[in-house]
Amino acid sequence: QVQLQESGPGLVKPSQTLSLTCSVSGGSITTxxxxxxxxxQPAGKGLEWIGRIYTSGGTNYNPSLKSRLTISIDTSKNQFxxxxxxxxxxxxxxxxxxxxxxxxxxxxxxxxxxVIVSS
Amino acid sequence: xxxxxxxxxxxxASVGDRVTITCRASxxxxxxxxxxxxxxxxxxxxxxxxxxxxxxxxPSRFSGSGSGTEFTLTxxxxxxxxxATYYCQQVNSYPRTFGQGTKVDIK
Numbered sequence: 055q056v057q058l059q060e061s062g063p064g065l066v067k068p069s070q071t072l073s074l075t076c077s078v079s080g081g082s083i084t085t086x087x088x089x090x091x092x093x094x095q096p097a098g099k100g101l102e103w104i105g106r107i108y109t110s111g112g113t114n115y116n117p118s119l120k121s122r123l124t125i126s127i128d129t130s131k132n133q134f135x136x137x138x139x140x141x142x143x144x145x146x147x148x149x150x151x152x153x154x155x156x157x158x159x160x161x162x163x164x165x166x167x168x169v170i171v172s173s
Numbered sequence: 174x175x176x177x178x179x180x181x182x183x184x185x186a187s188v189g190d191r192v193t194i195t196c197r198a199s200x201x202x203x204x205x206x207x208x209x210x211x212x213x214x215x216x217x218x219x220x221x222x223x224x225x226x227x228x229x230x231x232p233s234r235f236s237g238s239g240s241g242t243e244f245t246l247t248x249x250x251x252x253x254x255x256x257a258t259y260y261c262q263q264v265n266s267y268p269r270t271f272g273q274g275t276k277v278d279i280k
Contacts, residue, residue: 100272100274101274157207159207159228159264161228
């Protein structure tokens with residue numbers, strides 16, 4: 055079955071750019087017409103929807119992050135990515151990638167990548 | 174943005190108890206509501222989508238109901254593995270939003 059795995063630096067300096075990649079295995083990222091999404095969770099807090107991308111490259115972003123956010127997809131590598139610029143301590147969180155399934159529920163999740171923003 | 178308010182935020186229950194969690198939306202979202210379970214250090218797990226449809230592999234003791242602005246997640250007989258935090262999410266409009274979570278703890 056499809057599995058997702060996040061990767062990227064665990065430590066980012068303030069004002070710099072956070073970049074994460076989600077690798078999809080067990081199936082093609084283009085099969086099934088799925089959307090692919092990012093969600094984050096600060097330690098001890100709730101979930102925040104970041105955005106999603108379709109295989110065509112079409113995106114929807116959270117307006118609270120939109121000015122700093124880019125989500126992209128590389129179908130040749132079977133992966134999609136998140137880039138968040140000008141980070142602050144408030145961006146410290148566990149970042150999850152997920153597949154958007156039936157009726158838009160997130161049905162497959164990565165294990166999560168912890169990103170700390172600190173100098 | 175659509176706000177989701179879960180109640181209670183915390184509940185203490187015993188194995189075998191019937192547990193109900195409510196999620197209220199700040200505006201109507203039809204049946205575009207999803208429920209997740211999250212255990213410490215783990216990614217969330219999809220339980221229910223379309224307000225009442227059980228995800229494949231989820232035990233039948235979980236059920237969901239509601240439409241419009243009020244929704245419930247019910248666990249008919251709480252099992253030891255059900256102690257976790259539960260989140261609702263609206264998927265009616267952008268940005269998608271989550272409730273603040275309900276932590277179910279052992280009494």
